[in-house]
Each structure stands twice: as C-alpha cells, then as structure tokens.
Amino acid sequence: MGLLHKLIKLDKALMLLHRALRPIKDFEEIEIRKTLGRILAEDIISSIDIPPFDRAAMDGYAVRAEDTYGAELENPKILRVIGVSEIGDPFRGKVSAGEAVYVHTGSRIPEGANAVIPIEYVEAIGDKILVRKTVAPGENISKRGEDVEKGTRILEKGQIISPADIAMMKAIGIRKVRVVRKPKIAVMACGSELVDNIEELSPGKILEYSREIVIGYANKLGAETIDLGIVPDDESEILNRIQQVREKVDLLVTVGGTSVGKHDLIPHIIRKYGELFFHGVSVEPGKPICAGKMDELPILGFPGLPVATFVATFTILIRALERLTGVRGRYAHRTVRAILRRKIWSKPGVRTYVRVRLTRENDRVYAEPIMISGSGILSSVVMSDGIVVVPEELEGVEEGREVEVIVIRDDIPF
Amino acid sequence: MGLLHKLIKLDKALMLLHRALRPIKDFEEIEIRKTLGRILAEDIISSIDIPPFDRAAMDGYAVRAEDTYGAELENPKILRVIGVSEIGDPFRGKVSAGEAVYVHTGSRIPEGANAVIPIEYVEAIGDKILVRKTVAPGENISKRGEDVEKGTRILEKGQIISPADIAMMKAIGIRKVRVVRKPKIAVMACGSELVDNIEELSPGKILEYSREIVIGYANKLGAETIDLGIVPDDESEILNRIQQVREKVDLLVTVGGTSVGKHDLIPHIIRKYGELFFHGVSVEPGKPICAGKMDELPILGFPGLPVATFVATFTILIRALERLTGVRGRYAHRTVRAILRRKIWSKPGVRTYVRVRLTRENDRVYAEPIMISGSGILSSVVMSDGIVVVPEELEGVEEGREVEVIVIRDDIPF
Numbered sequence: 050m051g052l053l054h055k056l057i058k059l060d061k062a063l064m065l066l067h068r069a070l071r072p073i074k075d076f077e078e079i080e081i082r083k084t085l086g087r088i089l090a091e092d093i094i095s096s097i098d099i100p101p102f103d104r105a106a107m108d109g110y111a112v113r114a115e116d117t118y119g120a121e122l123e124n125p126k127i128l129r130v131i132g133v134s135e136i137g138d139p140f141r142g143k144v145s146a147g148e149a150v151y152v153h154t155g156s157r158i159p160e161g162a163n164a165v166i167p168i169e170y171v172e173a174i175g176d177k178i179l180v181r182k183t184v185a186p187g188e189n190i191s192k193r194g195e196d197v198e199k200g201t202r203i204l205e206k207g208q209i210i211s212p213a214d215i216a217m218m219k220a221i222g223i224r225k226v227r228v229v230r231k232p233k234i235a236v237m238a239c240g241s242e243l244v245d246n247i248e249e250l251s252p253g254k255i256l257e258y259s260r261e262i263v264i265g266y267a268n269k270l271g272a273e274t275i276d277l278g279i280v281p282d283d284e285s286e287i288l289n290r291i292q293q294v295r296e297k298v299d300l301l302v303t304v305g306g307t308s309v310g311k312h313d314l315i316p317h318i319i320r321k322y323g324e325l326f327f328h329g330v331s332v333e334p335g336k337p338i339c340a341g342k343m344d345e346l347p348i349l350g351f352p353g354l355p356v357a358t359f360v361a362t363f364t365i366l367i368r369a370l371e372r373l374t375g376v377r378g379r380y381a382h383r384t385v386r387a388i389l390r391r392k393i394w395s396k397p398g399v400r401t402y403v404r405v406r407l408t409r410e411n412d413r414v415y416a417e418p419i420m421i422s423g424s425g426i427l428s429s430v431v432m433s434d435g436i437v438v439v440p441e442e443l444e445g446v447e448e449g450r451e452v453e454v455i456v457i458r459d460d461i462p463f
Numbered sequence: 464m465g466l467l468h469k470l471i472k473l474d475k476a477l478m479l480l481h482r483a484l485r486p487i488k489d490f491e492e493i494e495i496r497k498t499l500g501r502i503l504a505e506d507i508i509s510s511i512d513i514p515p516f517d518r519a520a521m522d523g524y525a526v527r528a529e530d531t532y533g534a535e536l537e538n539p540k541i542l543r544v545i546g547v548s549e550i551g552d553p554f555r556g557k558v559s560a561g562e563a564v565y566v567h568t569g570s571r572i573p574e575g576a577n578a579v580i581p582i583e584y585v586e587a588i589g590d591k592i593l594v595r596k597t598v599a600p601g602e603n604i605s606k607r608g609e610d611v612e613k614g615t616r617i618l619e620k621g622q623i624i625s626p627a628d629i630a631m632m633k634a635i636g637i638r639k640v641r642v643v644r645k646p647k648i649a650v651m652a653c654g655s656e657l658v659d660n661i662e663e664l665s666p667g668k669i670l671e672y673s674r675e676i677v678i679g680y681a682n683k684l685g686a687e688t689i690d691l692g693i694v695p696d697d698e699s700e701i702l703n704r705i706q707q708v709r710e711k712v713d714l715l716v717t718v719g720g721t722s723v724g725k726h727d728l729i730p731h732i733i734r735k736y737g738e739l740f741f742h743g744v745s746v747e748p749g750k751p752i753c754a755g756k757m758d759e760l761p762i763l764g765f766p767g768l769p770v771a772t773f774v775a776t777f778t779i780l781i782r783a784l785e786r787l788t789g790v791r792g793r794y795a796h797r798t799v800r801a802i803l804r805r806k807i808w809s810k811p812g813v814r815t816y817v818r819v820r821l822t823r824e825n826d827r828v829y830a831e832p833i834m835i836s837g838s839g840i841l842s843s844v845v846m847s848d849g850i851v852v853v854p855e856e857l858e859g860v861e862e863g864r865e866v867e868v869i870v871i872r873d874d875i876p877f
Contacts, residue, residue, distance in 0.1 A: 211873070
C-alpha cells in the first residue's frame with residue numbers, strides 16, 4: 050500500500066504503548082469473596098501458622114513412633130488406648146510410653162505423641178490395640194505451619210485472584226483485601242456514514258457493530274467500559290467527545306477513522322493536538338492501528354472493519370489492559386496444537402492472523418483455515434475457533450504442518 | 464484404604480452424573496450486549512445479507528474490468544471519472560464503457576462497474592485516470608451476502624457468546640436474544656467442628672474455607688451461587704437445609720462429611736432418603752467424592768480437605784455445569800506442554816492430580832511438581848500454576864518427560 054506512514058512491527062508498537070501507559074495506582078478494598086478475577090494491589094502475608102497445631106493426617110492412633118519399632122504383621126506391638134482426640138474436643142492428656150490415643154483426620158495430636166498409625170494397620174481389642182507396622186516420627190501428622198508458615202507471602206501483588214486464593218485468604222483470617230481499581234475504557238466509533246440501529250439504515254449508511262468487539266473484550270478482561278457511541282467525521286465533535294471523558298478514563302479506544310482516506314481523522318487529530326506514537330502496524334488484518342496521547346489521555350485508534358478491529362483488540366488492547374492493571378503475567382488464551390488442513394498464505398514482513406476452525410478426527414486435531422479474506426468479513430471470526438499467527442519472517446505455512454492455534458472460544462466443539 | 468465403598472473411575476462417575484443431571488430448559492431474553500459469556504438458548508439465523516449491496520473493498524476507482532484489459536505500467540488505459548461514491552452518499556448513475564467512479568473502502572459499487580482498481584495503480588490527471596494494471600471482474604469488491612448470506616445460521620444453540628458474536632448479532636439487526644438461565648448452585652459446608660470466622664476459633668474448632676473454592680469456580684463459570692454456610696453433623700439439620708433449597712436450585716454441593724469416619728453423614732443421608740449414585744472415585748486427592756439425588760435434587764458431596772475439594776471441583780463440578788447449561792463444547796482450561804523437573808509418583812489405578820509450578824528457561828517451559836502432599840495443604844494449590852494429570856494406567860511420570868499442564872491461573876508468570 051505504501052500510503053500509511055511507515056508500518057512498524059507489532060513488538061515495537063507494544064513497546065511504545067507500554068512506555069506510554071501507566072499502571073493504575075488506585076485500589077479498592079473489598080470483601081475477599083468479591084475479588085474473584087480481580088488483581089491484587091498488595092502482597093498477602095500470613096500472620097498465622099496453618100495448621101495452627103500438629104494434627105492427624107489420617108484416621109488412626111496417635112502414638113510415640115518409637116513404641117512401634119519392631120512391629121510386624123506376625124509380631125504386633127501392643128499399646129493401651131487412653132482416650133480419643135475428637136476434632137471438636139481434643140484429648141488434653143499426654144501420651145506416654147506404651148500408650149495411644151484415637152485420632153480423626155484433622156484432630157489435634159496429643160502431647161507426647163509424634164506419629165499416627167493408620168486405622169487399617171491396627172486391630173483393637175478392648176482398650177488395647179495390636180500394632181502390625183512401624184511408623185516413623187512425624188508420619189501421618191500435619192505439622193503446625195506445614196501448609197502456611199507465619200510470615201510467608203502467599204499471594205503476590207499483581208496476581209489475578211482465583212477461587213483457591215479466596216479460600217487461602219479466608220484461611221489466614223483475611224476478610225477484605227486491596228485490589229486494583231478496574232480500568233476504565235471509553236469506546237467511540239467514528240464515521241459520518243455510521244448508524245447505531247438497523248432501522249436508521251438508508252442508502253450509503255452503514256450499521257456500526259465493530260466497537261462491540263472492543264467493548265466485549267474489555268468487559269471480559271475486567272474493565273469498566275463507557276460507550277461513547279458514534280461520532281461523525283468532524284474534528285470539533287471528536288475533540289468534544291474526547292474532552293468529555295478525558296479525566297474519567299484510563300484509555301480511549303476509537304474504532305474507525307484510521308485508514309487512509311479523506312475521513313481518517315483520528316491519527317490526524319492525535320498528531321495535531323497531542324502526540325502520535327505510531328500509525329500503521331505490520332499486522333494483517335488490522336494494519337491501520339494508531340496510538341498516541343492527548344493531554345495525558347492514552348488513545349488507541351483501531352480500524353473499523355470488524356476483522357481488523359478484532360485483530361487490533363486481540364493484539365493491542367489485551368496487552369494495554371495488562372499494562373494498566375499491572376497484572377503479574379499475561380492474559381493468555383488457551384492454545385492447542387493442530388495440523389494445518391490447507392496452506393496459509395502470508396506476506397513476508399507482515400504478521401498475519403489467520404482464522405481457523407478446529408476439528409478432531411481419530412484423536413488428531415486439525416485446523417482448517419477459513420479462506421474468506423477481507424477485513425470486512427466478521428463471519429470469518431464468528432465461524433472460527435481460533436487464530437494461527439504467521440510471524441513476520443515466514444511466507445505462509447504449508448498444509449500438513451503442525452501449528453499452534455490460539456483458541457478464541459471458551460467452549461470448543463470437541 | 465479399602466474403607467470407602469468400591470472406588471469407581473472418574474469416567475464412570477461422570478457418566479452417572481451426566482445421566483442424572485438434566486440440562487436447564489429455562490431461558491432469559493436479554494439485550495445482546497449483556498450476553499457476554501452466556502450460553503445461547505437458540506440458533507441465530509440471519510434474516511439479511513451482509514453486506515447488503517456490493518461495496519468497495521479498497522479505496523480506488525470502480526470500473527468495468529474489461530476496460531482495464533491490456534493495461535500495463537508503460538502502456539496505461541485511460542478512463543474518464545464521472546463521479547464519486549461517498550460512503551454516506553453513493554453515486555446514483557451508471558458506469559459505462561470507458562468510465563470510472565471514485566470509491567472509498569465500504570462505499571457502494573455503482574451500477575455497471577464490476578471491479579475496483581486500487582488507488583495506488585492509478586494516476587489522476589484532471590477528470591481522467593491512467594490505469595496501469597488490469598483487474599479481474601469482482602476484484603476488490605465485497606459482494607452482497609459475502610459476509611453473511613440471508614438464511615445462514617451464524618450461531619448455534621449452546622455456544623458461549625463471545626465479543627465477536629455480539630458484534631455479529633448486532634450486524635444482522637438482533638437486539639435481544641435468548642440465553643440459558645444461569646444455573647443455581649447451593650453450597651453447604653458440613654461439620655460440627657467448623658466455624659466461619661477466625662474469631663470463633665477455639666480448641667478443636669477448625670476454620671471452614673474449602674467451600675470458597677466451589678463457590679468461586681461456580682461463579683467463575685457463570686452460575687449463581689447460594690451459600691448455605693456451615694451445618695453441623697446432624698441429620699435433621701442437614702435435611703432441613705436441603706429442604707429449604709430443594710426447589711430453588713439446580714444442584715447442591717456439600718463440602719465435608721464424605722470421608723470415612725463417624726461424622727460422615729452426607730453419603731449416608733443421600734442413601735437413606737434418596738439415591739446414591741456413587742461414593743468414592745479413584746482420583747487422588749479427592750477420593751471421597753459422592754453424588755446422588757434426593758427428591759430430584761442432584762447432590763454432589765465433596766470432601767472437605769481443601770486440595771480434595773479443589774480436585775473434586777475441577778474434575779466434577781465443571782463437568783456438571785457443562786451438563787446443566789447444555790454448553791456445546793467444554794469449559795476448557797488452557798494447557799501448556801512442559802518438561803517435568805522431578806519424578807512424579809502415583810498409584811496405579813488412581814488418576815492423580817499433581818500441582819506444578821511453571822518456569823521458563825531459555826525458551827523451554829518446565830513443570831516443577833510441588834512436593835508437599837496431603838489434601839489439607841491448600842498452599843500447594845495456591846503456589847501452583849497448573850495441574851499434571853497422571854492417568855490410571857501409569858505409575859508416576861519420570862523426570863525429564865514432556866507433560867501436558869492444565870493451567871489453573873488466568874495469568875502466568877512468564
């Protein structure tokens with residue numbers, strides 16, 4: 050094409066963006082049960098030991114390990130049962146030589162005992178037990194602090210909170226925790242030809258739907274979205290709209306108005322009133338992506354053709370949200386390895402995103418490229434299960450090759 | 464151990480459960496933008512063509528392809544520009560032999576034209592253009608119905624709705640859509656020794672936190688949860704609680720009270736008042752899982768030690784939710800292939816779930832088994848990034864082998 054300003058590689062674009070976006074410093078303090086999927090804004094350090102005391106790891110008898118030494122199937126040791134340590138009612142006495150206390154899994158190990166003989170290795174006769182197996186000191190006991198030792202950092206700032214993390218926080222007595230404030234993303238579609246309802250269509254008008262992809266992904270990844278609707282190709286109207294949200298959001302994403310043509314105002318406006326970081330990324334589809342800032346508001350300008358919007362969202366927005374939230378790792382999609390059913394074509398120097406449908410035959414997974422091309426064909430995304438990324442240095446991928454497919458559906462048809 | 468009733472294999476357990484659970488038939492009709500992550504309760508069939516007319520796929524000139532035949536770089540064809548087809552204001556005339564109309568990407572192709580010459584292959588001189596390249600009929604045109612043909616099923620009942628699906632539904636003029644009613648899951652912890660707040664702890668009392676894992680996963684997968692709190696080991700109190708929710712939920716999950724011991728009432732109660740499908744599944748940890756129903760209410764009885772609760776949730780609850788919601792595929796976790804850093808031990812005949820931490824060195828991913836064993840050690844889950852499943856027929860996995868790791872975190876540390 051040659052008309053876009055110099056195309057930059059995706060990695061470069063992400064680096065520039067990374068530098069320009071500042072991680073959100075605000076936090077909310079909320080009840081742990083409401084933190085699922087949120088991002089920790091503090092390290093979590095345990096102020097207690099778990100378990101708080103030595104406890105039985107199995108049903109059986111708490112004993113002094115040395116009393117079992119020499120016990121064999123045919124030659125049992127005999128111990129005297131002096132009590133029971135109930136879970137809700139621990140035995141308060143002491144276990145001395147030749148004695149045993151019945152324990153349930155989880156109940157407190159009485160003083161003097163240092164091991165538990167599982168119930169199946171013991172024969173009870175009145176208040177005596179025949180022990181047919183030796184146990185080592187510590188065997189079948191959960192030691193105090195074995196799960197969590199006081200002072201241990203159990204969760205790290207920047208982690209996405211999982212169900213098990215919530216349980217762990219409850220276990221150490223935490224009720225509320227600081228999480229990163231949700232990123233606020235404003236989304237605006239640009240184009241005088243666009244309408245928002247199918248009933249408003251008239252000759253030459255086009256229904257806008259690409260911004261739903263941006264809004265959907267932002268919501269899915271835990272952002273709050275503000276939908277600014279459709280703005281005509283008019284500099285002052287666009288500036289107005291930007292002004293309205295400037296101090297309310299962490300990021301503005303525009304959809305449309307970035308490819309080369311008369312109405313492509315977004316990169317023009319950013320350059321005129323702010324700083325344009327780049328315009329044009331060597332990805333296909335999605336090339337006319339731009340980014341910049343105006344008055345400290347970061348702006349991503351995404352192309353309006355829906356497949357291009359999708360690729361821009363997938364490659365840029367997700368990474369921007371990671372940066373804003375300071376998430377420890379990455380928001381990663383599931384991947385599967387699959388055998389390519391047909392040759393993929395791509396231009397060297399351009400990172401190409403090919404939509405594929407996954408099928409399974411005789412335990413092998415195949416990726417069938419959806420051949421309909423064109424950035425306007427949203428059905429090519431909807432019909433697909435995943436994406437194969439062809440890196441810049443390759444010129445297509447041959448049929449029959451194994452490829453990594455990034456799965457874009459939460460269910461998969463096999 | 465031999466004390467649990469005959470252990471059944473996980474696959475068998477899932478089959479029994481599958482038969483007992485009935486997919487939810489109720490639906491809600493909601494605005495498309497609120498459907499993200501919900502499950503479609505109907506097929507979506509387009510009642511329109513997209514695009515609704517032939518439109519330009521590039522900026523350039525709409526022409527009759529045959530007028531360009533023979534054009535070469537050094538020997539251009541000359542055409543006369545008779546107008547512009549703006550996106551919001553299409554050209555209403557007809558393109559005849561020797562004529563061309565300027566078109567923007569997305570604008571309507573005027574009658575008579577059947578191809579678009581991209582702007583970069585054209586030199587404009589006054590109202591004439593020099594065409595230096597031939598185009599074939601249909602080239603650079605998005606044909607009417609090329610994206611979606613009227614009558615096509617674009618989404619399928621049972622699909623989880625993605626951001627692109629929402630955009631697609633908007634594109635075909637759909638405002639509201641039927642989605643499966645959210646599954647309602649009641650969760651109850653059982654045990655007289657349990658307390659719900661760290662302040663209530665006294666000798667022999669244990670803080671309950673395992674049910675947070677069940678509640679968290681159910682919420683994460685789109686269920687509504689009702690927390691029934693803690694119930695003591697008392698048959699009539701448990702029956703009471705079940706009675707309260709019997710007609711309000713699709714599934715009851717109990718946590719605790721399923722392993723063999725005096726207080727293990729859940730399987731006992733299910734057998735006594737309903738039908739027990741199984742008690743004891745050959746998975747490690749997590750063995751004392753039971754399932755059954757009472758008065759048509761399906762009940763899953765999960766063990767209370769947190770790692771066992773986690774494995775039960777991971778293996779059984781997720782599958783139960785798929786069945787209830789009628790989701791087309793599966794709720795699948797991300798997986799990565801990694802090299803095992805240390806030997807894993809497992810008992811033959813038992814499917815074993817080993818927690819691992821993932822690391823990356825020189826572009827290779829390694830899985831480090833977290834060696835702390837015991838179903839009580841929740842930190843082994845919290846510290847891990849994923850799970851390696853050792854199937855029943857294996858006896859451990861050797862160090863250095865490549866394994867598939869099911870990733871249980873939404874972020875990963877590399």
